[in-house]
Structures are given as structure tokens and as C-alpha cells.
Amino acid sequence: MEGGVDYLADERKKAEFDVQQMKIVWAGSHHTFEISDRISKLVANDPAFSKDERTMLPRKELFKNTLRKASYAWKRINDLHLSEEEASQLRFYVDEPAFTDLHWGMFIPAIKGQGTDEQQKKWLPLAYKMQIIGCYAQTELGHGSNVQGLETTATFDPQTDEFVIHSPTLTSSKWWPGGLGKVSTHGVVYARLITDGQEHGIHGFIVQLRRLEDHRPLPGIIIGDIGMKFGNGAYNTMDNGVLRFDHVRIPRDQMLMRVSQVTRDGKVVQSDVPRQLVYGTMVYVRQTIVQDASCALSRAVCIATRYSAVRRQFGSHNGGPETQVIDYKTQQSRLFPLLASAYAFRFVGEWLKWLYTDVTQRLQANDFSTLPEAHACTAGLKSLTTSVTADGIEECRKLCGGHGYLCTSGLPELFAVYVPACTYEGDNIVLMLQVARILMKTVSQLGSGKLPVGTMAYMGRIEHLLQYRCNVQKAEDWLNPAIVLEAFEARAARMSVSCAKKLSKFANPEEGFAELSADLVEAVVAHCQLIVVSKFIEKLQQDIPGKGVKQQLKVLCGVYYLFLLHKHQGDFLATSCVTPKQASLANDQLRVLYSQVRPNAIALVDAFNYTDHFLGSILGRYDGNVYPKLYEAAWKDPLNDSVVPDGYHQYIRPLLKQQRSAKL
Numbered sequence: 001m002e003g004g005v006d007y008l009a010d011e012r013k014k015a016e017f018d019v020q021q022m023k024i025v026w027a028g029s030h031h032t033f034e035i036s037d038r039i040s041k042l043v044a045n046d047p048a049f050s051k052d053e054r055t056m057l058p059r060k061e062l063f064k065n066t067l068r069k070a071s072y073a074w075k076r077i078n079d080l081h082l083s084e085e086e087a088s089q090l091r092f093y094v095d096e097p098a099f100t101d102l103h104w105g106m107f108i109p110a111i112k113g114q115g116t117d118e119q120q121k122k123w124l125p126l127a128y129k130m131q132i133i134g135c136y137a138q139t140e141l142g143h144g145s146n147v148q149g150l151e152t153t154a155t156f157d158p159q160t161d162e163f164v165i166h167s168p169t170l171t172s173s174k175w176w177p178g179g180l181g182k183v184s185t186h187g188v189v190y191a192r193l194i195t196d197g198q199e200h201g202i203h204g205f206i207v208q209l210r211r212l213e214d215h216r217p218l219p220g221i222i223i224g225d226i227g228m229k230f231g232n233g234a235y236n237t238m239d240n241g242v243l244r245f246d247h248v249r250i251p252r253d254q255m256l257m258r259v260s261q262v263t264r265d266g267k268v269v270q271s272d273v274p275r276q277l278v279y280g281t282m283v284y285v286r287q288t289i290v291q292d293a294s295c296a297l298s299r300a301v302c303i304a305t306r307y308s309a310v311r312r313q314f315g316s317h318n319g320g321p322e323t324q325v326i327d328y329k330t331q332q333s334r335l336f337p338l339l340a341s342a343y344a345f346r347f348v349g350e351w352l353k354w355l356y357t358d359v360t361q362r363l364q365a366n367d368f369s370t371l372p373e374a375h376a377c378t379a380g381l382k383s384l385t386t387s388v389t390a391d392g393i394e395e396c397r398k399l400c401g402g403h404g405y406l407c408t409s410g411l412p413e414l415f416a417v418y419v420p421a422c423t424y425e426g427d428n429i430v431l432m433l434q435v436a437r438i439l440m441k442t443v444s445q446l447g448s449g450k451l452p453v454g455t456m457a458y459m460g461r462i463e464h465l466l467q468y469r470c471n472v473q474k475a476e477d478w479l480n481p482a483i484v485l486e487a488f489e490a491r492a493a494r495m496s497v498s499c500a501k502k503l504s505k506f507a508n509p510e511e512g513f514a515e516l517s518a519d520l521v522e523a524v525v526a527h528c529q530l531i532v533v534s535k536f537i538e539k540l541q542q543d544i545p546g547k548g549v550k551q552q553l554k555v556l557c558g559v560y561y562l563f564l565l566h567k568h569q570g571d572f573l574a575t576s577c578v579t580p581k582q583a584s585l586a587n588d589q590l591r592v593l594y595s596q597v598r599p600n601a602i603a604l605v606d607a608f609n610y611t612d613h614f615l616g617s618i619l620g621r622y623d624g625n626v627y628p629k630l631y632e633a634a635w636k637d638p639l640n641d642s643v644v645p646d647g648y649h650q651y652i653r654p655l656l657k658q659q660r661s662a663k664l
């Protein structure tokens with residue numbers, strides 16, 4: 001509590017579980033909880049990190065303010081000797097998109113993943129100390145999704161042992177990289193490698209963009225910001241940039257050479273590392289985006305849940321209080337599945353982080369066998385979780401009625417910052433189609449004796465899944481995880497097999513794939529939902545201490561999968577995985593679970609342990625003191641600086657005068 005009366009105290013008393021233990025489950029461990037709790041408070045209590053008025057600042061001031069915060073954050077990180085984990089928590093809780101996200105989140109990982117040991121030794125210490133600041137310059141004006149279509153060229157000049165980086169067309173201008181527009185001194189620039197007149201595909205190059213002395217662009221380089229983006233404040237704190245090269249020369253050893261090398265005489269040598277590792281940074285970031293989805297969704301859900309308990313509308317009896325809107329079943333059926341999804345994404349994000357760490361360790365030992373699984377899981381889950389989260393934030397805004405539309409609710413800015421996650425790091429549909437290719441390949445190999453592995457292993461039981469009949473007889477049967485898993489597996493397998501059968505009728509598989517792409521995306525959604533459900537169920541098999549904690553998670557898990565079953569009952573019925581009667585029983589059980597969530601709802605969002613600073617929402621205040629604070633905030637709007645607005649004499653008075661004389 002941050003002082004004063006707690007208007008949600010009665011709600012908190014209803015909790016049937018140990019909230020402190022749930023906070024630890026949410027954080028992942030005691031250790032992460034301790035760090036995130038300490039650092040979030042450190043940020044919240046430091047006025048230099050205040051977020052007030054961010055949505056009202058003009059772009060230049062907003063950007064300068066972000067620079068100030070980023071530089072102050074760096075000072076705090078050094079003064080307090082924060083570890084890497086603490087530093088990244090600090091940047092997270094400062095909660096303002098900035099060039100540092102790209103420097104730490106993409107530039108450094110690109111060098112780590114694609115640079116040789118020597119290159120890492122040379123560049124990483126400079127980057128770690130922020131003596132250089134980097135961005136990830138891949139997307140161009142003409143191409144983003146189609147990476148092979150990038151036009152920037154890197155032509156090897158054997159005379160000088162240099163690459164010549166060039167933007168041959170307007171559409172080859174780099175366009176979008178965050179941190180590029182006004183800050184980065186360097187970039188990992190993706191370009192078409194050309195040696196001896198021959199093309200060798202897309203590779204990354206470390207290119208210095210600005211002079212370290214005065215920050216001016218180096219000769220042959222044009223850089224700027226691409227302009228205002230969606231929303232007030234929001235992602236406009238980021239300098240997404242445009243960049244053009246006019247025959248800019250860099251030394252040969254600035255091509256990232258872990259995947260392929262160019263020798264002194266211009267020969268291209270492939271190492272035994274797969275080519276796809278050039279895309280490795282995207283796999284890394286997609287994995288962090290899945291973790292971030294649970295943060296963004298939980299944040300919106302926390303706001304909507306607290307406000308739904310404060311807000312009362314209709315239903316007063318004999319002058320008593322009106323009904324809290326959270327008690328309306330329609331409110332619960334919109335809000336609680338999102339609450340459950342936030343927890344589900346938390347656990348699948350945790351698992352994905354494990355998978356990524358495992359793949360990285362294998363890659364270091366030259367074992368590339370799990371790379372396709374990592375690509376499929378990161379691409380599919382990034383798509384699924386960001387789409388649900390973006391829609392979920394908007395649903396939370398609607399759940400807060402009119403006040404949700406105010407900037408002071410925090411929801412408009414959260415939405416504006418979050419929605420591009422459906423596009424960056426791979427457009428969600430484009431990524432789903434990548435997973436579809438892998439799914440179809442898996443189905444086509446089923447007869448060959450090659451057993452599917454990892455998250456596709458269930459396909460290995462295809463005969464059984466095609467014959468499966470669900471044996472749910474009463475609503476409570478839907479609480480049995482084994483029954484649920486089989487139903488989700490059968491649905492996903494049948495949808496994939498159905499697509500594969502249709503595909504096989506096309507003489508040209510590429511044409512068939514294009515024609516069936518909408519159906520394929522639906523099959524991929526079913527496959528990805530199965531992954532999330534199965535990881536939630538796996539989580540429940542762990543030892544989870546704390547009174548009532550596991551029980552609450554079971555309820556949320558049930559809400560998550562039964563909501564999906566209800567929402568996608570068309571899929572389940574069309575594939576004969578469940579009967580109409582069983583679908584109806586699932587919905588009956590879902591209603592029972594909603595009533596079990598209700599008394600715990602506030603405690604379940606308290607378990608996210610968000611400070612009021614981080615939430616940035618009057619509606620989501622911990623103490624529920626919404627109305628006086630909304631009233632107070634309105635008066636701080638610059639429009640209320642004067643009683644009579646600027647422009648009155650120019651525009652309003654003449655209008656009123658003209659109407660008066662017309663009447664007379």
C-alpha cells in the first residue's frame with residue numbers, strides 16, 4: 001500500500017490463497033521476486049523516473065526527456081553496481097521505450113550470436129560500457145518480412161580489403177530500426193553480400209554511422225527519424241530511423257563471420273553453422289516478446305480488475321450500494337479469460353526461455369538439431385501471445401467503460417505502445433505461415449518412420465488422435481487435464497492433417513500453400529494453443545508451495561482451456577473432437593470456474609506486484625481511490641490552465657455574436 005485508505009481492502013480479505021507465495025510463482029523464483037520487487041520500488045520512488053504528463057509532451061521534449069531518463073538510468077546502474085539482471089529490470093520498470101532496448105536487446109545479441117570470438121572480443125566490451133551505441137538495421141522501406149528481398153549491398157573490394165555498403169534505390173533505404181534515427185553510433189546492418197560479381201545472400205555487418213566526436217553522420221551516410229507514430233507519448237519516445245549509404249567503406253573484418261567468412265582474396269567460406277543462424281537474433285527477441293506479452297496483458301488486466309471492483313452500476317436494493325461491475329457475469333466472461341491468459345503466457349514464456357537457453361547451449365557445442373523447433377515455437381508463440389495481448393488490452397479498455405478511454409487510465413498508451421508487437425520481429429501472419437510450413441513438413445514425414453520431436457511429438461500418435469473420441473460425460477470431467485490435452489491434441493492434429501490432405505491435391509505445392517494459407521493459419525493457432533495449454537498443465541505438475549496457490553492456478557488453467565474450447569468450439573465440433581453436448585458441458589464448467597475466480601480476482605492481480613508507478617493508471621490504483629484522483633487529474637490538463645480558452649476571442653466570441661444578431 002502506498003499510504004491512505006484501502007478501498008479494495010474488503011476484496012483483499014476474500015482471497016483464498018497465499019498472495020505472497022503467488023508473487024513468487026509469478027516472478028519465477030524467490031531470487032527474481034526479490035530483485036524485481038526491490039528495483040521496481042527503487043524506480044517508483046525516484047522522481048527522476050516520473051511518467052506524469054508523458055502523453056502531453058510535444059515530440060522533441062518527449063524525446064529529450066527519454067534521453068535524460070536513459071542517461072540517468074545508466075548512471076544509477078553504475079553508481080549502484082547493478083548486475084546485468086538488475087539493470088535489465090531497472091530499464092523494464094522505467095517503462096519507456098528507448099534506444100537502449102535495441103542496444104541491449106538486439107545490437108549486442110546480434111554480435112554475440114553472429115560474431116566470431118575475435119569480433120566479440122573487439123566489439124562487446126565497447127558496447128557493454130556504452131562507449132558505442134548500436135541498433136539493428138535490417139528492415140528497409142521496400143522490404144521487411146521478405147528478408148531475402150533486402151536491397152542494400154555490401155560489395156567486397158579486394159584492392160582495399162573493404163566492403164562497400166550502398167543503398168542502390170530509394171526502397172533500399174533502411175527504415176524502422178529503433179535507436180537509429182537520432183542516437184546510434186553503430187548498427188548491425190543487413191545487406192546482400194557480393195564478391196567477385198556474385199551474390200551470396202543476406203549477412204550482417206557492423207557499420208559505424210556517426211562520429212564519436214560530434215555525433216555527425218560519417219561521410220556518405222544520411223540518417224534521420226521516420227516521424228510520429230500511433231498514439232500520444234507511447235512509442236514516440238523511440239527514434240525509429242531512416243538510413244542511406246552512398247558507397248560507404250568498412251574493413252572486411254566488420255562482416256559478422258560466424259556463419260560465413262569472406263577471405264582476403266574474396267572467397268566466401270561457409271562454416272558448418274546453418275545459414276539460418278543469420279536470423280538468430282530474431283529468434284532471441286521473439287522469445288523475449290513472449291515473456292513481455294504476459295507483462296503487458298497482466299498490466300491491462302490488473303487495471304481492469306481493480307476498476308471493475310471499484311465501479312458500481314445498477315442493482316441497488318432499498319437504497320443499498322449498487323452492484324460492483326465485476327459481479328456481472330458478462331464482465332467476468334470477458335475479464336477472467338484474460339486474467340487466465342496472462343498467467344498462461346507467463347508460464348509458456350518461462351518454458352520458452354528454457355528452450356532458448358537449451359538451444360543456445362547446443363549451438364555452442366555444434367548441435368543444431370533443435371533449431372527448427374526453436375524457430376517454430378518462438379515464431380508461433382510470438383504470434384499467438386502478441387495478438388491475444390493486443391486485443392486483450394483493448395478489451396480491458398472497454399471493460400473500464402468511458403473512463404478507460406482517458407489517458408489517465410493508462411490503457412490508451414499501453415495499447416499504442418503494445419500493438420506494434422504484432423508487426424515487429426515478424427508480422428504475425430508471416431510467422432504463422434513459417435510454422436505452417438514446418439507443420440506440413442512434419443505431417444508429410446509421418447509415414448517415413450521419422451518421429452516428430454518436441455512440441456510436435458503428439459503428431460507421432462496420429463493414428464490414435466484420428467480415431468480419438470472424447471469421453472466427457474459430465475461438466476466436471478472437463479477438469480481432468482488428460483482429457484483436455486487429448487481433445488486439444490486431436491483438434492490440432494486433425495486440422496493439420498486436413499490441410500495436408502487438401503495440399504496434396506495441388507500439382508504445385510507452393511500454389512496449394514498460398515491457396516490454403518488462411519486454413520493453415522487456423523491449424524497453426526490450434527497447434528500453438530495446444531502448446532500453451534500443455535505448458536500450463538505441466539506447470540501444475542510441479543511442487544508449488546503456499547496455501548491455496550496451486551488450487552488457484554488449477555482454476556485459472558481450467559478457465560484458460562475451457563474458454564478456448566468455448567471460443568473455438570467450431571473447430572472442435574467440425575473435427576468431431578467433441579460433441580455439441582460435451583461443448584455445452586465445457587461451458588457449464590467454465591461458469592463454475594468464473595465463480596471460483598471471483599473472490600480471488602483482486603488478489604490474483606496483486607500477485608503481479610506492480611507498483612502504481614509502473615501501472616501508470618488511476619483506474620488501476622492499488623488503493624482503489626479512483627474518483628478523487630480522476631477529478632484531481634482533470635484539472636492538471638493544460639486546457640484547464642485558463643478558465644476561458646485561448647482562441648475564445650478569435651473563434652468562439654464572433655460565432656456567438658453572429659448567432660445572437662441572427663436571432664434578433
Ligand SMILES: CCCCCCCC/C=C\CCCCCCC/C=C/C(=O)SCCNC(=O)CCNC(=O)[C@H](O)C(C)(C)COP(=O)(O)OP(=O)(O)OC[C@H]1O[C@@H](n2cnc3c(N)ncnc32)[C@H](O)[C@@H]1OP(=O)(O)O
Pocket residue numbers: 091092095096097098101105136138139144145146147148178276277279280282283285288289292371372375417423424425426427430431434437438
Ligand atoms: C512500455 C514498455 C517499453 C519497455 C519494454 C522493455 C521490455 C521489452 C521486452 C521485450 C520486448 C522487445 C522489444 C523489441 C523492440 C522491437 C524491435 C523490433 C525489431 C525488428 O522488428 S527487427 C526486424 C525483424 N524482422 C523480421 O522479423 C522479418 C520477418 N521475416 C523473416 O523472419 C524471414 O524472412 C522469413 C522467415 C519470413 C522468410 O525467410 P526466408 O525466405 O529466408 O526463409 P524461408 O525460405 O521461408 O525459410 C528457409 C529456412 O529457414 C528456416 N528459418 C526461417 N527463419 C528462421 C529462423 N529465424 N531461425 C531458424 N530457422 C529459420 C525455415 O524454417 C526454412 O527451413 P527449411 O529450409 O524449410 O528447413
Ligand SMILES: Cc1cc2nc3c(=O)[nH]c(=O)nc-3n(C[C@H](O)[C@H](O)[C@H](O)COP(=O)(O)OP(=O)(O)OC[C@H]3O[C@@H](n4cnc5c(N)ncnc54)[C@H](O)[C@@H]3O)c2cc1C
Pocket residue numbers: 102136137138139142143144145146175176177178235240420423424425426427428429430433
Ligand atoms: C514499432 C516498430 C519497431 C521496429 N523496429 C525495427 C528495428 O529495430 N529494426 C528493424 O530492422 N526493423 C524494425 N521494424 C520493422 C519490422 O520488423 C517490420 O515492419 C516487420 O517485420 C513487418 O514487415 P513489413 O513492414 O515489411 O510488413 P509487410 O510484409 O509489408 O506486411 C504487410 C501485410 O502483408 C502481409 N503479408 C506479407 N507477406 C505475406 C505473405 N508471404 N503471405 C501472406 N501475407 C503476407 C502481412 O501479413 C501484412 O498484413 C519495426 C517495426 C515497427 C512497427
